[in-house]
Amino acid sequence: MAISALSVSTPKIYTHHSINAIAASKRPNSFCSSKPNVNAVTKLSWYSNFALGTKKWVFDVGIGILAASVVAISPLDAEATRIEYYATVADPPCDFNFANSGLGYCEVQPGTGVEAPYGELINVHYTARFADGTVFDSSYKRGRPLTMRIGAGKVLKGLDQGILGGEGVPPMLVGGRRKLYIPPELAYGPEPAGCFSGDCNIPGNATLVYDINFIGIYSGNRK
Numbered sequence: 001m002a003i004s005a006l007s008v009s010t011p012k013i014y015t016h017h018s019i020n021a022i023a024a025s026k027r028p029n030s031f032c033s034s035k036p037n038v039n040a041v042t043k044l045s046w047y048s049n050f051a052l053g054t055k056k057w058v059f060d061v062g063i064g065i066l067a068a069s070v071v072a073i074s075p076l077d078a079e080a081t082r083i084e085y086y087a088t089v090a091d092p093p094c095d096f097n098f099a100n101s102g103l104g105y106c107e108v109q110p111g112t113g114v115e116a117p118y119g120e121l122i123n124v125h126y127t128a129r130f131a132d133g134t135v136f137d138s139s140y141k142r143g144r145p146l147t148m149r150i151g152a153g154k155v156l157k158g159l160d161q162g163i164l165g166g167e168g169v170p171p172m173l174v175g176g177r178r179k180l181y182i183p184p185e186l187a188y189g190p191e192p193a194g195c196f197s198g199d200c201n202i203p204g205n206a207t208l209v210y211d212i213n214f215i216g217i218y219s220g221n222r223k
Contacts, residue, residue: 096181099167103158104181111214113174116163118151121218124163131207136194145215156208158182163212172214180210 096104116122123145128137139146148155151164162180165171172178184190184205194201202208 094179099169101161101167101186102183103161103186105162105169106179108179109177111173111176115171115173116150120221121147121149123147123215123218125213125215127211129209131209136201147218156182156187158186174214174216177213180212182208182210
């Protein structure tokens with residue numbers, strides 16, 4: 001479920017000095033009369049209440065914005081997502097089988113559904129690490145699976161082969177979980193990747209390890 005952006009019109013906020021200025025402009029010239037000036041007292045009382053009300057309203061709006069921003073940045077099903085993420089981090093080591101291409105694969109949990117259709121969109125959860133175990137990306141952190149087109153050259157070669165199968169690698173089935181060891185030639189090669197403003201998240205010639213959870217076939221595929 002997408003969360004719409006919060007739109008709040010900025011209110012005109014009266015400061016302590018501006019409230020005093022308003023009150024002063026309405027204050028009578030003299031309070032020396034033995035009879036109380038009812039109108040002046042009423043006006044001053046109104047401005048005092050207005051000042052207090054304004055401060056409370058501004059405070060309430062601020063609290064509302066803060067609460068809304070917390071809701072907006074909180075991932076859906078955060079606890080379940082966090083558990084799943086750390087579960088992949090804590091997966092026990094497994095022995096990789098290697099294909100001739102250099103791709104390593106290890107079946108963590110066999111699937112029971114269908115194979116991924118070639119060239120179609122599928123939904124997967126994943127955690128991506130460097131060879132030393134450092135996590136650099138994860139769909140679990142974003143709280144939703146990744147929809148990607150498989151077998152069309154849109155993803156890493158190692159992901160295409162590791163999910164679709166081929167060269168001795170069996171295809172993944174829906175519901176399955178698999179760990180993939182992807183050498184540089186099946187990943188990003190000698191060039192750095194994930195670069196922004198000169199800083200690159202993935203160095204050149206990096207070996208990557210992906211934990212893939214095959215969630216299902218994307219429902220929006222053309223029939």
